[in-house]
Amino acid sequence: xxxRILLLCLLCWAQEAVAQxxxxxxxxxxxxxxxxxxxxxxxxxxxxxxxxxxxxRRTLGSFFYYQAPSLANAMLATGxxxxxxKNRLRAKDVFxxxxxxxxxxxxxxxxxxxxxxxxxxxxxxxxxSTFFGARxxxxxxxxxxxxxxxxxxxxxxxxxxxGSKDEDQKGIIRNGGEEIRFVKTTMLLRDKPVSxxxxxxxxxxxxxxxxxxYNDEVVAAVSFKEADRRFWLREGLDQPLADVIASAASLxxxxxxxxx
Amino acid sequence: xxxxxxxxxxxxxxxxxxxxxxxxxxxxFSSQATELHxxxxxxxxxxxxxxxxxxxxxxxKNGWVRTQEKNDRMSDVSTEDRLLKVFNIDNSNKTTSxxxxxxxxxxxxxxxxxxxxxERKSTEETDxxxxxxxxxxxxxTKNSRxxxxxxxxxxxxxxxxxxxxxxxxxxxxxxDTAKRLFDLPYAEEDGYATNGKETITIRTIRTxxxxxxxxxxxNMPVKLPAGYELRIDDGVIGxxxxxxxxVWIYNELxxxxxxxxxxxxxxxxxxxxxxxxxxD
Numbered sequence: 001x002x003x004r005i006l007l008l009c010l011l012c013w014a015q016e017a018v019a020q021x022x023x024x025x026x027x028x029x030x031x032x033x034x035x036x037x038x039x040x041x042x043x044x045x046x047x048x049x050x051x052x053x054x055x056x057r058r059t060l061g062s063f064f065y066y067q068a069p070s071l072a073n074a075m076l077a078t079g080x081x082x083x084x085x086k087n088r089l090r091a092k093d094v095f096x097x098x099x100x101x102x103x104x105x106x107x108x109x110x111x112x113x114x115x116x117x118x119x120x121x122x123x124x125x126x127x128x129s130t131f132f133g134a135r136x137x138x139x140x141x142x143x144x145x146x147x148x149x150x151x152x153x154x155x156x157x158x159x160x161x162x163g164s165k166d167e168d169q170k171g172i173i174r175n176g177g178e179e180i181r182f183v184k185t186t187m188l189l190r191d192k193p194v195s196x197x198x199x200x201x202x203x204x205x206x207x208x209x210x211x212x213x214y215n216d217e218v219v220a221a222v223s224f225k226e227a228d229r230r231f232w233l234r235e236g237l238d239q240p241l242a243d244v245i246a247s248a249a250s251l252x253x254x255x256x257x258x259x260x
Numbered sequence: 261x262x263x264x265x266x267x268x269x270x271x272x273x274x275x276x277x278x279x280x281x282x283x284x285x286x287x288x289f290s291s292q293a294t295e296l297h298x299x300x301x302x303x304x305x306x307x308x309x310x311x312x313x314x315x316x317x318x319x320x321k322n323g324w325v326r327t328q329e330k331n332d333r334m335s336d337v338s339t340e341d342r343l344l345k346v347f348n349i350d351n352s353n354k355t356t357s358x359x360x361x362x363x364x365x366x367x368x369x370x371x372x373x374x375x376x377x378x379e380r381k382s383t384e385e386t387d388x389x390x391x392x393x394x395x396x397x398x399x400x401t402k403n404s405r406x407x408x409x410x411x412x413x414x415x416x417x418x419x420x421x422x423x424x425x426x427x428x429x430x431x432x433x434x435x436d437t438a439k440r441l442f443d444l445p446y447a448e449e450d451g452y453a454t455n456g457k458e459t460i461t462i463r464t465i466r467t468x469x470x471x472x473x474x475x476x477x478x479n480m481p482v483k484l485p486a487g488y489e490l491r492i493d494d495g496v497i498g499x500x501x502x503x504x505x506x507v508w509i510y511n512e513l514x515x516x517x518x519x520x521x522x523x524x525x526x527x528x529x530x531x532x533x534x535x536x537x538x539x540d
Contacts, residue, residue, distance in 0.1 A: 022448065022450045023428065023430065023448060023450065025426070025452075025454075026426075080347070080348065081347070082346060082347075085346055087345075087346075119342065121342075121346045131342065132339070132342075133337065162337070163334060163335060163336030163337050164336075164337045169336075184335075186405065186430050186448075188407070188426065188428065191378060191409070199374070199376055199411035199412075199413045199422045200376050200411060201411075202409075202411035202422060202424045203376065203377075203378045203409040203410070203411055204407070204409050204424075204426060205359075205378065205380040205407040205409060205428075206380075206405045206406075206407040206428050206430055207405075208335060208382075208403075208405065224333065224335065225332050225333060225335075225355055225357075225382070226330070226332050226333055227328050227330060227332055227355060227357045227382075228328075228357060228359075257333060257334060259334070259337055
């Protein structure tokens with residue numbers, strides 16, 4: 001029997017849907033901004049709100065990955081059908097960039113993301129948690145340094161941003177006692193900024209975003225997908241916080257997917 | 261299996277296409293409500309106008325339906341992705357986004373409102389290329405998000421707070437609990453209209469039972485979306501029948517509230533993208 005037919009029998013389908021569970025109503029204090037750039041090789045820099053990135057530099061090693069050879073994989077395969085396969089891969093993404101606001105530098109960011117894949121497949125018995133990424137390592141570590149006060153260095157840590165593990169894609173940005181958390185989620189957000197007497201500003205849509213929370217309140221969000229990319233920021237947020245969040249949002253947009 | 265389900269649905273769809281079916285309205289409500297048949301929904305959308313009961317719209321200004329399809333960032337790694345990699349089956353992660361807008365004015369009973377509406381849909385799929393001629397290529401949905409939003413600006417003296425209407429559906433294959441053929445998948449959905457003081461809940465009506473114009477009952481194998489129920493404080497004040505394009509409005513409402521119900525109903529019936537119920 002063709003192994004592809006067997007594989008197809010293992011796949012799931014979606015049909016007509018039933019519901020319940022609610023997404024919170026759109027927070028009208030989050031002002032949307034279009035985010036442009038990073039959509040083709042000639043437009044590397046991001047531009048959104050009054051912010052613009054520049055000097056994006058990536059190390060040469062970020063463009064390659066290493067896959068460990070396995071003798072067991074070669075021996076335990078029948079033609080194209082693997083009876084057993086251990087997949088080990090190492091990849092990284094190391095880059096830095098500067099962020100300007102209205103032409104003035106406001107922050108400098110350095111990031112190092114590592115991904116270690118360790119997944120094992122068994123054809124003849126039930127998969128265990130290693131197949132579903134339990135042994136994968138997916139970490140991102142970054143430093144955001146504000147130009148206005150170079151002693152203010154915000155440390156950012158994130159896990160599972162490549163989505164290979166069965167847990168939330170989330171992170172934390174910390175400086176002393178201050179903490180900003182972010183998580184990938186689905187939110188109802190405004191489509192257009194508020195303008196006087198325009199009911200169009202009441203329109204909202206669901207978006208898959210990284211939502212940033214500060215003091216248990218959502219203060220910003222940035223689109224997860226590349227199509228129709230936008231950034232939302234609460235009006236009246238403290239400037240240093242806004243600059244840190246803008247840097248983090250840029251980092252999450254510029255980073256590359258490392259899962260192969 | 262999706263193709264099999266569609267084949268099974270063909271006789272029922274053919275039957276409903278030949279015989280007009282509509283949502284069966286409980287007599288407890290229909291005896292206290294007025295049925296308004298909406299004319300102008302079918303046919304050309306150039307110079308489109310709706311008329312139902314004492315209400316009519318201006319020409320509907322329809323925007324283009326913009327669709328964008330690209331290989332976008334993967335939201336997460338699913339079991340299918342892992343199996344496809346193990347067996348070296350050619351596949352790609354594709355995100356399709358569509359959006360459209362429309363606006364018009366509604367008149368009726370001496371009242372007027374301007375209505376601005378927007379729909380947006382985004383679906384992430386895994387495209388699988390089997391290289392088998394008879395099997396062909398197919399796709400598996402990872403997640404799907406649909407949202408409909410409208411802003412209603414009533415130009416009514418002493419009653420001019422704008423209303424915001426929201427309908428959305430959010431499906432994720434990872435959270436899906438459907439196991440059997442006719443199980444309905446799990447999706448987050450909600451609908452409401454609010455002006456900041458009052459909120460009207462909009463609930464999708466799914467039913468297996470339909471009624472023909474001659475009053476005969478028809479039973480479907482699965483629950484199908486047939487319309488929407490509008491409620492205030494757990495009391496039904498309006499029903500939108502999307503099969504037969506009818507709007508039922510509770511008789512005991514004041515003129516202004518009836519007008520708001522008519523505004524909400526017309527904006528929902530004019531939607532163009534796939535409805536909240538579909539996760540294709």
